[in-house]
Amino acid sequence: xxxxxxxxxxxxxxxxxxxxxxxxxxxxxxxxxxxxxxxxxxxxxxxxxxxxxxxxxxxxxxxxxxxxxxxxxxxxxxxxxxxxxxxxxxxxxxxxxxxxxxxxxxxxxxxxxxxxxxxxxxxxxxxxxxxxxxxxxxxxxxxxxxxxxxxxxxxxxxxxxxxxxxxxxxxxxxxxxxxxxxxxxxxxxxxxxxxxxxxxxxxxxxxxxxxx
Amino acid sequence: xxxxxxxxxxxxxxxxxxxxxxxxxxxxxxxxxxxxxxxxxxxxxxxxxxxxxxxxxxxxxxxxxxxxxxxxxxxxxxxxxxxxxxxxxxxxxxxxxxxxxxxxxxxxxxxxxxxxxxxxxxxxxxxxxxxxxxxxxxxxxxxxxxxxxxxxxxxxxxxxxxxxxxxxxxxxxxxxxxxxxxxxxxxxxxxxxxxxxxxxxxxxxxxxxxxx
DNA sequence: GTTTATTTGTGAATAATTTCACAATCAATC
DNA sequence: GATTGATTGTGAAATTATTCACAAATAAAC
Numbered sequence: 214x215x216x217x218x219x220x221x222x223x224x225x226x227x228x229x230x231x232x233x234x235x236x237x238x239x240x241x242x243x244x245x246x247x248x249x250x251x252x253x254x255x256x257x258x259x260x261x262x263x264x265x266x267x268x269x270x271x272x273x274x275x276x277x278x279x280x281x282x283x284x285x286x287x288x289x290x291x292x293x294x295x296x297x298x299x300x301x302x303x304x305x306x307x308x309x310x311x312x313x314x315x316x317x318x319x320x321x322x323x324x325x326x327x328x329x330x331x332x333x334x335x336x337x338x339x340x341x342x343x344x345x346x347x348x349x350x351x352x353x354x355x356x357x358x359x360x361x362x363x364x365x366x367x368x369x370x371x372x373x374x375x376x377x378x379x380x381x382x383x384x385x386x387x388x389x390x391x392x393x394x395x396x397x398x399x400x401x402x403x404x405x406x407x408x409x410x411x412x413x414x415x416x417x418x419x420x421x422x423x424x425x
Numbered sequence: 426x427x428x429x430x431x432x433x434x435x436x437x438x439x440x441x442x443x444x445x446x447x448x449x450x451x452x453x454x455x456x457x458x459x460x461x462x463x464x465x466x467x468x469x470x471x472x473x474x475x476x477x478x479x480x481x482x483x484x485x486x487x488x489x490x491x492x493x494x495x496x497x498x499x500x501x502x503x504x505x506x507x508x509x510x511x512x513x514x515x516x517x518x519x520x521x522x523x524x525x526x527x528x529x530x531x532x533x534x535x536x537x538x539x540x541x542x543x544x545x546x547x548x549x550x551x552x553x554x555x556x557x558x559x560x561x562x563x564x565x566x567x568x569x570x571x572x573x574x575x576x577x578x579x580x581x582x583x584x585x586x587x588x589x590x591x592x593x594x595x596x597x598x599x600x601x602x603x604x605x606x607x608x609x610x611x612x613x614x615x616x617x618x619x620x621x622x623x624x625x626x627x628x629x630x631x632x633x634x635x636x637x
Numbered sequence: 638g639t640t641t642a643t644t645t646g647t648g649a650a651t652a653a654t655t656t657c658a659c660a661a662t663c664a665a666t667c
Numbered sequence: 668g669a670t671t672g673a674t675t676g677t678g679a680a681a682t683t684a685t686t687c688a689c690a691a692a693t694a695a696a697c
Binding site: 229304 | 429434435437439441442465500501502507509516517520521523524526530532570571597601603613615616619620624627629630
């Protein structure tokens with residue numbers, strides 16, 4: 214059981230996306246070189262990433278597009294539906310509810326939570342909004358596996374504690390602050406300002422050659 | 426002129442955020458150890474990251490919170506206003522317009538573009554929406570330095586080409602596809618589905634010990 | 638002002654990741 | 668069915684990133 218790095222997982226997602234494209238374009242097979250080129254990687258990188266999980270290719274031929282896509286899909290857990298809850302219906306939260314890519318990949322937003330009485334008990338894009346007071350109970354009852362936190366900074370830790378106490382093991386955090394969770398809970402942190410800061414760094418430091 | 430890695434730039438953003446918090450909490454000075462702990466890093470990592478840009482600390486004491494924050498702010502280019510344009514007023518685009526963190530860090534969204542006649546020439550959160558037909562001209566006239574692309578997949582490359590032709594060197598891409606740009610243009614790619622895929626990978630592969 | 642406590646800054650050591658290079662294997666051709 | 672050409676899978680090598688460890692420097696205590 215080797216350690217799989219974040220970078221490898223990220224690249225698997227990219228391969229999955231590329232393979233979907235190649236599939237719709239009608240490519241029956243694909244080589245590591247071709248796959249690498251579309252993602253600006255080396256063929257060796259592609260093969261090494263895949264090698265952690267098995268050997269899926271045919272020497273002399275490459276990979277069967279459809280098969281590899283499905284294998285990677287399975288590795289990423291995209292072969293079934295995940296029950297997702299979203300907390301916080303501000304700008305970001307609202308956008309995420311209708312984010313097409315989520316549904317497409319099997320992430321089903323089943324529950325919405327907010328603490329604003331004007332939003333509670335009304336439907337938002339077809340989903341009833343619950344009071345964050347009932348969070349723990351409803352997360353448990355609905356067998357929620359992934360929670361998206363999109364609340365303001367000050368509320369983030371409090372909400373995270375509740376989510377953890379409901380037994381949820383994976384959190385996607387959009388609040389611009391680091392949340393503390395037990396060892397066995399995985400948190401992914403998305404901060405869009407950070408991405409802009411990266412760009413402004415590049416604009417401000419063109420004397421440094423930024424590694425890409 | 427060393428190469429600064431993506432990870433280092435990302436961590437600088439995190440330090441900046443932590444330092445802002447420490448400043449409001451009234452901490453006058455801060456040690457690399459303290460800073461490291463809040464970000465789950467090692468003190469050596471913090472010091473090494475900073476060392477690429479100079480030596481900002483005082484031995485025996487640590488760093489002056491306010492000063493270090495400002496130094497990192499300067500490194501990240503947060504010491505002045507950046508002119509930003511946003512293309513695509515769908516779910517994601519709309520959310521980004523009102524994303525508080527952007528304004529806070531000095532990213533000023535000056536122009537909005539869409540190709541939907543119902544949105545064009547109307548105001549959206551106080552900003553007039555322009556036709557994407559006038560993109561190149563307006564990007565140039567308004568000295569736009571950073572462009573956020575939040576259009577559907579199919580339109581992304583076309584829009585990116587226009588942005589590049591207007592001389593813009595940095596792009597934040599929310600379209601779930603890789604866009605091709607010349608060597609001297611920096612693109613950051615944000616894909617929220619990818620983050621969920623990371624989580625579903627973790628849920629599906631608990632036998633692999635995922636590196637964190 | 639001397640001593641003691643800390644904490645930085647950094648070269649060296651270690652660990653992790655990526656790339657290389659090539660034997661092994663298979664498809665396609667003749 | 669042998670030969671050729673292509674491409675995988677993978678140890679070894681190279682590169683990159685992180686951590687260690689300690690001298691140098693400073694603040695604080697006495």
